[in-house]
Amino acid sequence: MLKDITIGQYFPGDTPIHRMDPRTKILNVIFYIIALFSCGGIVGYALVLAYLIAAVRISRIKLKTILKGVKPLIIIIIFTALLNMFYTPGNELIHFWRLTITDAGLKNAVLMVARIIMLITGTFLLTYTTSPITLTDGLELLLNPLKKLHAPVHELAMMMSIALRFIPTLIEETDKIMSAQKARGADFETGNLIQKAKALIPILVPLFVSAFRRADELATAMECRCYTGGEGRTRLNPLHWQSLDTIGLICGIVLLIGVIVLRQFGL
Amino acid sequence: MNPIIETKELTHIYSRGTPFERVALDSVNFSVNPGEFMGIIGHTGSGKSTLIQHLNGLLKPTGGQVLFDGTDIWSDKHFTRQVRFKVGLVFQYPEYQLFEETVFKDISFGPKNMKLSEEEIRRRVYEAAAFVELPDSVMELSPFELSGGQKRRVAIAGVIAMEPDVLILDEPTAGLDPKGREQILSNIRAYQEARGATVIMVSHSMEEIADSVERLVVIHDAHIAMDGTPREIFAHASELESMGLSVPQVTNVFLRLREMGLDVDTSVYTTEQAKAALLALKGGRPGC
Numbered sequence A: 001m002l003k004d005i006t007i008g009q010y011f012p013g014d015t016p017i018h019r020m021d022p023r024t025k026i027l028n029v030i031f032y033i034i035a036l037f038s039c040g041g042i043v044g045y046a047l048v049l050a051y052l053i054a055a056v057r058i059s060r061i062k063l064k065t066i067l068k069g070v071k072p073l074i075i076i077i078i079f080t081a082l083l084n085m086f087y088t089p090g091n092e093l094i095h096f097w098r099l100t101i102t103d104a105g106l107k108n109a110v111l112m113v114a115r116i117i118m119l120i121t122g123t124f125l126l127t128y129t130t131s132p133i134t135l136t137d138g139l140e141l142l143l144n145p146l147k148k149l150h151a152p153v154h155e156l157a158m159m160m161s162i163a164l165r166f167i168p169t170l171i172e173e174t175d176k177i178m179s180a181q182k183a184r185g186a187d188f189e190t191g192n193l194i195q196k197a198k199a200l201i202p203i204l205v206p207l208f209v210s211a212f213r214r215a216d217e218l219a220t221a222m223e224c225r226c227y228t229g230g231e232g233r234t235r236l237n238p239l240h241w242q243s244l245d246t247i248g249l250i251c252g253i254v255l256l257i258g259v260i261v262l263r264q265f266g267l
Numbered sequence B: 001m002n003p004i005i006e007t008k009e010l011t012h013i014y015s016r017g018t019p020f021e022r023v024a025l026d027s028v029n030f031s032v033n034p035g036e037f038m039g040i041i042g043h044t045g046s047g048k049s050t051l052i053q054h055l056n057g058l059l060k061p062t063g064g065q066v067l068f069d070g071t072d073i074w075s076d077k078h079f080t081r082q083v084r085f086k087v088g089l090v091f092q093y094p095e096y097q098l099f100e101e102t103v104f105k106d107i108s109f110g111p112k113n114m115k116l117s118e119e120e121i122r123r124r125v126y127e128a129a130a131f132v133e134l135p136d137s138v139m140e141l142s143p144f145e146l147s148g149g150q151k152r153r154v155a156i157a158g159v160i161a162m163e164p165d166v167l168i169l170d171e172p173t174a175g176l177d178p179k180g181r182e183q184i185l186s187n188i189r190a191y192q193e194a195r196g197a198t199v200i201m202v203s204h205s206m207e208e209i210a211d212s213v214e215r216l217v218v219i220h221d222a223h224i225a226m227d228g229t230p231r232e233i234f235a236h237a238s239e240l241e242s243m244g245l246s247v248p249q250v251t252n253v254f255l256r257l258r259e260m261g262l263d264v265d266t267s268v269y270t271t272e273q274a275k276a277a278l279l280a281l282k283g284g285r286p287g288c
């Protein structure tokens, strides 16, 4: 049940997209998102969609996996679609009870849904093809210039990798504690809101205790290995910029420029 | 005698329909008789924990049935909840589930969920604490202040306080020192004798299992591979070895003695039996 959540799940593979430097992928996602929000018309959207489809095909991520990622957000998507459909002024198409669907509303709804799905899919593609550790490494390197401003970039990246590393562990732990308390007759399903909130105490207390214990052990283990922060630290797997990355980056920039040019022509 | 718990073609598949699909139990048929002290052994990942979580309705079978006293425990929601109280399950490292401010409150969590009267809860908590030899002085302490072994016993008392007919323990002695182990094992035996309860114990230690149980079930790769008395099971030393298990050290010694040409009984599995067998070999004369 809890294990079925796919946030930030990584599907290992050996495609050009998997092999790309995380920095390239992060920058590409940023260009992609800017492009998506700069679209001026259908042609613009089609271009971004084509880019996305090409990326998905190259990465060999299954369509089913992608749909599964979109599924949890289906309510938000439907809600957005309905709001856009009924509340956009324009030429009336259908009218019943107090609701009016206009042509502009319909168009808005479709574009909005397309935009949300493309946004989610594009960002998920990043986490599907990049392991969390490489992702934080990439982020740390990209943010490196901020170190000049004394921003704790390395520390933030380290915190992020640790947090990502422990998500599955904590989920597993929660599952275990829930089972153990159920075996003692705990009931999480029935009762009103207050009773349900109270029923969480037997889960949350042991969970926090164990999270603190783990944090303590991890800190000790890190100190035992002489961890002192980012200063002078080298990497086990240094990131290398390849020609593949140059190509990827150029593709992203071309997409962004293309969309902006199309926008000038109102397409 | 009718079995108190019985499984019929019990099958469990984790994460069905995903790339992470895994068959943890495959058509398992087994039964437990009332009052029995049963042991379950098996290699890591063989499906022991999965099996016992079915016996009190924590996991729902993906195929087959689990019967309690002849009734399918999933036949109605009320009954499933009743079974949770009748079949007490102590998880691996149960001390990590403690959460209350005091030991007393923690042990009373189960009885409270059974909606018992204040008095009855009190009686059960103190009785459960007595079974696991917790002194009254710790009852008002925070469970987090106790030693590892004491925490473990508080957690076990938390299940015993529900006075289950069947007590199931998943590796109750893992990570304890020999003294702590012996104490917990004797606590469990005390509960079984006093209540006439059925006990099922999962363990990795052959010595521990050999010393305690009357019947032994071996799980291998989601199947039940052997089922019988410890004597019967430990007679199959080579088969056990092929499943990544071993026989008690004493049995190993006797197997070696047999190899070296001594005519000894190799179905020995406790030190007591070993002593008797060696004395018999010497012609019943004690001393060296």
Ligand SMILES: Nc1ncnc2c1ncn2[C@@H]1O[C@H](COP(=O)(O)OP(=O)(O)OP(=O)(O)O)[C@@H](O)[C@H]1O
Pocket: A003, B014, B015, B022, B023, B024, B042, B043, B044, B045, B046, B047, B048, B049, B050, B051
């Ligand atoms: N929640 C779960 N989701 C997916 N697979 C699981 C889950 N729990 C257990 N498994 C898998 O099912 C198999 C049986 O696990 P189980 O915990 O029953 O083994 P076990 O015999 O108790 O092992 P151990 O001696 O290590 O406790 C293992 O291969 C395990 O990876």
Ligand SMILES: [Mg+2]
Pocket: B048, B049, B050, B092, B170
């Ligand atoms: Mg287990």
